[in-house]
Amino acid sequence: MRGIRTVLAATTMLAGIGAASATDLEVTHWWTSGGEAAAVKVFADAFNATGNNWVDGAIAGGGNARPIIISRITGGDPMGATQLNTGRDAEDLVKAGLMTDLTELAEKEGWADFIRPAKLLDSCRFEGKIYCVPVNIHSFQWMWMNRGVYEDNGLAVPTNWTEFVASAPALREKGVIPLAVGGEPWQINGMSGVFMVALGGVDLYRQINAQKSAEAAASPEMTEVFEAISAARGMVDDGFVGRAWNDAANMVITGKAGAQIMGDWAQGEFSVAGLTAGKEYDCLPGLGMHPALDTGGDAFYFPKPADDNPEIVKAQLEMASMLVSKEVQVNFNLKKGSLPIRGDIDLAAANACMQKGLVILENPDNILPSGEQTWSSDTQGQFEDLWVEFFNDPGMSVDEAQERFVEIVENAD
Ligand code: GAL
Numbered sequence: 001m002r003g004i005r006t007v008l009a010a011t012t013m014l015a016g017i018g019a020a021s022a023t024d025l026e027v028t029h030w031w032t033s034g035g036e037a038a039a040v041k042v043f044a045d046a047f048n049a050t051g052n053n054w055v056d057g058a059i060a061g062g063g064n065a066r067p068i069i070i071s072r073i074t075g076g077d078p079m080g081a082t083q084l085n086t087g088r089d090a091e092d093l094v095k096a097g098l099m100t101d102l103t104e105l106a107e108k109e110g111w112a113d114f115i116r117p118a119k120l121l122d123s124c125r126f127e128g129k130i131y132c133v134p135v136n137i138h139s140f141q142w143m144w145m146n147r148g149v150y151e152d153n154g155l156a157v158p159t160n161w162t163e164f165v166a167s168a169p170a171l172r173e174k175g176v177i178p179l180a181v182g183g184e185p186w187q188i189n190g191m192s193g194v195f196m197v198a199l200g201g202v203d204l205y206r207q208i209n210a211q212k213s214a215e216a217a218a219s220p221e222m223t224e225v226f227e228a229i230s231a232a233r234g235m236v237d238d239g240f241v242g243r244a245w246n247d248a249a250n251m252v253i254t255g256k257a258g259a260q261i262m263g264d265w266a267q268g269e270f271s272v273a274g275l276t277a278g279k280e281y282d283c284l285p286g287l288g289m290h291p292a293l294d295t296g297g298d299a300f301y302f303p304k305p306a307d308d309n310p311e312i313v314k315a316q317l318e319m320a321s322m323l324v325s326k327e328v329q330v331n332f333n334l335k336k337g338s339l340p341i342r343g344d345i346d347l348a349a350a351n352a353c354m355q356k357g358l359v360i361l362e363n364p365d366n367i368l369p370s371g372e373q374t375w376s377s378d379t380q381g382q383f384e385d386l387w388v389e390f391f392n393d394p395g396m397s398v399d400e401a402q403e404r405f406v407e408i409v410e411n412a413d
Contacts, residue, residue: 025080035268078303087372136338160288180257185384296370
C-alpha cells in the first residue's frame with residue numbers, strides 16, 4: 001500500500017512541475033549495506049515513478065566514494081546527482097560554479113519553511129543561492145546493544161557507558177566481545193566524537209566542534225576522553241582493523257558482540273535483520289550519559305551537466321523535488337534509520353530508538369554541531385589519522401595524542 005502511495009505522491013508532485021520527460025540520471029552514493037540499499041531503493045522507485053530513470057552508481061565506503069565523486073565532477077565527467085554529507089564536502093565544487101542552482105525550486109516549494117534545523121539548508125547555501133538538498137538527519141552519538149547477550153548471561157542490560165564498562169569483563173568471560181568496532185578512520189573518528197560529548201559533556205563538545213577552542217582541546221576534561229578511548233581498546237577484538245561498520249553491526253545483531261558505538265544508520269541493519277528496537281536490541285543516545293545529538297546527515301548535489309543539457313537539469317530539479325516530498329521523506333528515513341529533514345510530517349511508524357532521537361532533538365540545547373559542518377575535509381582527515389593511530393597503538397601516550405589533537409584544532413581551517 002505504502003509503495004502505491006509513494007507512486008501517487010510522486011505523480012501528484014510532478015503535476016506541479018510540468019509534464020514528465022524520461023531522462024536517465026546517474027546517481028552516485030555510498031549506501032551499499034543491507035539497510036542502506038533498502039533505503040536508497042525508496043529514492044530510486046520514487047524517481048522512476050516520475051517517469052525518469054535512476055541509474056544507480058553505488059560506490060562502497062564513504063572514504064572511497066567521496067574522492068571519486070569529487071574528482072569526476074572536477075574532471076568534467078559529472079554524474080547526474082550525488083549523495084555527499086551535509087556540510088563542507090562539496091564546498092570547493094560549489095565555489096567553482098560546478099553545481100546546478102536549486103534556489104528557484106527551493107523558493108517555489110518553500111524549503112526554508114519546512115526543513116529543520118535550518119542549519120541543514122544553510123549548509124547548502126553559497127552567496128545567497130542553494131546548491132543541495134538535505135535528505136536526512138543522522139547522528140553519530142548512539143550505542144546499539146544486543147539485549148539478549150546480557151539477559152541470556154544473567155547480566156543487566158547497561159543503561160549507560162559506565163554500566164557497560166563495568167559489565168564488559170563478565171561479558172568477555174562468556175565469550176562475547178564487549179564492543180564491536182570497525183577500524184576504518186571515519187569510524188574511529190566518529191567514536192571519539194561520541195566519547196567527547198558522552199564523557200566530556202555538551203559544553204566541551206561545543207567548545208571544540210563549534211568554537212574550535214584549542215584551550216578546550218587541551219583541557220583535563222579532554223584528557224579524560226582520551227583515557228576512556230584508551231580503555232575502550234581493551235573491549236574490542238583483534239579483527240577490528242579495516243572492518244566495515246555494517247560488519248561490526250552484524251556482530252551485535254548475531255550476538256558475537258554486546259554493543260557498537262555507531263551512527264543511527266546502524267539501525268537500518270537491525271531492521272533488515274528483523275530485529276525490533278526495545279525488544280531484541282536497545283539504543284543509548286549519548287551513551288546514556290549526555291543525550292545530545294549532532295544533526296549531520298546527507299544531502300544530494302546536482303553537478304551541472306557537461307553539455308548543459310536542459311533535459312538533465314529538468315530531471316535534476318524533478319529529483320530534488322521528489323527527495324523533500326513528504327511521502328518520500330517518511331518512507332526513506334524509516335528504512336535509513338535517520339530522521340526526516342521536515343518538521344511537518346507524521347512519524348507514527350518511527351521505532352522506539354527514532355522516537356528517542358525525535359524527543360532529544362525537540363530541545364535546541366541538545367543539538368550539537370556536526371563535524372562535517374565545522375571542519376574542512378582536510379582537517380577531518382587529520383583528525384581521522386590521529387584517532388586511528390591512537391586507537392591502534394597502545395604505545396601512543398594520552399599526552400602525545402592530546403598534544404597532536406590540540407595542534408590540529410589550532411591550525412584547523
Ligand atoms: C555516512 C552517511 C550515512 C551512512 C554512513 C555509513 O557518511 O552520512 O548515510 O550511510 O556514512 O555508510
